[in-house]
Amino acid sequence: MKTEQPQTAFTGYQKFVIFILALTQFTVILDFMVMSPLGDMLMKSLSLKPQAFGFAVSAYAFSAGISGLLTAGFADKFDRKKLLLFFYCGFIIGTIFCGLAQSYAVLLAARIITGLFGGVIGSISMAIITDIFSLQQRGRVMGFIQMGFGASQVLGIPVALYLADHLRWEAPFWMVAAIGVAALIAIAIYLKPITAHLAIQKDKSALLHLWHTAAKPDYQVGFVATALLSIGGFMMMPFGTAFAVNNLKIPNADLFKLFMVSGLSTLVIMPLIGKLSDRIDKFKIFMAASIWTMIMCVVYTNLGPTPLWLVMILNVMMMMGVMSRMVPSSALTSAIPDMADRGAFMSINSSLQQIAGGVAAVAAGAIVTKKTDYSPLEHYDIVGYVIVVISVLSILGMLRVDKLTKKKMESKKVVIPEQEAVLSEGF
Template sequence: MTTISKQTFSTYDKFVIFILSITQFTIILDFMVMAPLGDLLLKDLHISPKDFGIVVSAYAFSAGTSGLLTAGFADKFDRKKLLLLFYFGFIIGTFLCGLANSYLTLVMARIITGLFGGVIGSISMAIVTDLFSLQQRGRVMGFVQMGFGASQVLGIPIGLYIANKFTWEAPFFMIVALSLCIAIAIVVKLKPVNAHLLEKTDKKPLLHLWHTIRNKEYRIGFLATVFLSVGGFMMMPFGTIFAVNNLGVHPDQLPFLFMVSGTCSLVIMPFIGRLSDAMSKYKLFVIATLWMLSISIIYTNLFAIPLWLVMILNVLLMIGIMSRMVPSQALTSAVPMPKDRGAFMSINSSIQQISGGIAAAVAGFIVYQDTETSPLMNYNIVGYVVAGIGILGIILMGRVNKMIAKRQL
């Protein structure tokens, strides 16, 4: 299949965008639904907060490991077949999460889910890069990343409702049912994505992986991803704790808070995608990063404030996060050559997952609570660290932008 060069989207193009978006939605929903289930899991499985942290991080580290293990093979197969293989593995892992009846079985199920689910994002990115021109990718990324906002709008409120109505296992079975419908649509409607196979390479999988890592230009992209992921994951795990114990948000108000910020993401993502295609992607990234860092510093230094103000600040923060995510992913997608695209995306996805897991762990050493209900201390320090890392991210993404511009001359 040839790369689509036109600026308008055909009916099939729209199907590809939709199926990748909803696939991404289920992957993110599977990860996001863990947060509201924390209290139920602690009580039902009789585990500690530390144990719950391990359950959450097990997914990230297994996903990162999986990306590295599959990177050498990613460009050897039709991307449709690869997507289906890992998506069915993800469905099995999620089903096992619903069957888990102990701490150990849940950790094992999350590891299996991460091993398969963590690679799907990179496969989707490779498909987008194969089928859509750089001038179109901002809009495509905008729609695909709507899964993040949709998971907040639907994942947390629906996950809490179903879990409270039935059991904590029920949301996982809901995701399995939805994912099976999506898998059938991929089998029936998605055409093979195999144009990259025409570019013959004699490299063996491990050698292909090694050569991809050794490429100096690729390493610049990987390093940029490290700083973007570390900055993004340091604040996230402790956001709910800070909102409840420092800002005075009642636990019952949390679903509404996430729903508002998630709805904002759904509304703004298509606009950001179009804006990313209409202006310099790097310029948009810089503006969005500076915006996000400013809000982060303000937010992490706050004390008890009204709920409406917390919502406004969360929306402003989400605008910054989404506005830098779309152009940065579009720029990163232009780094690899077609023959290395699958390997690059897999390694990049692994780096993203592992960096995020490390960032969350480091932030855990910075913040602390005297008791379970006392204010979260040193969260403002996390905000300052995120700001410093964000500036480094701007510098590295600038190098990526120059590298891409030089190629197009």
């Protein structure tokens, strides 16, 4: 197997950056993902059909995608710390409004507001990571950042379900807002300004900068690969809990166990995959994980009533594939843009990711049907087959990204992380 450059140790400040960005990711991911475990409760309490619930999930994704496109031209015009503070503050306010919602229409509006701000946070974080960490460190960094996904399942979702069961379904949003306020204070006090990119800006117009970024052929390859990956990754998510309750016959009281076990496995898998991504070829890891994901998606979506222990095992095996694709793909994609374009590139890329997720939720809602509130979901297996087709296309897309990344590495001199943010246009 092909090895990459020797690994470089993290400084104390870099460790803080990893922690605080992981915490913001935890809140943003939990805010988005909590809709899935609340899905069965919401559909029954509000008498929603799968298609209506799919639209409720996609409303956040579409608004996040639109927000990313609108802000992409400005993403490289400001200190990245100030951008993170502004959008994270808006995200917290939107989440508070979700907790105040008393009807489906108000909840839908609140989800749109939350998406407008929350959808940009991931792209700002990626730009910060690319500015501060070298490519040889980014696999490990992404492994830790993506632990926010696992932590949301181990800590966030079980607690959210407990609060929803014992209080109201709005309670999880209040929990996310409280954690977000603590993270916001830490960012304001300890995160240093990130402004090196401001010295090398060429486009005076934000719209012109957006156009120049979106028009570059190499960047377009990354955009397409990300969109394909997101469609395949989001299709099963909106109806995962409803499928577990109504088809696999898992009691609502045991759902937290399912999420906790899969989340714990993610906390172990993500750092391991991050280290492997920095040691061996990132694309090979991505391709192997994608093939494994295709197999497990087909198996899982064709299940009938199944014992909880077996569902846990299969869910962990499926999550191994899904999450193991995220780390190497994120690291590879981060190497495409030059420093001057990173904010805009990450914003556009994040927007397409969110929009693709919204399309996936709407598509899954159109495929899946349900006769009554308590009857099994139908045609969920078709969702699994669609994921297989899209995963094959995502492998081909990421192969092109890998070739561009290696070509860029060969043409640029590798510098240490502290130099990269100031001296080079980056990887």
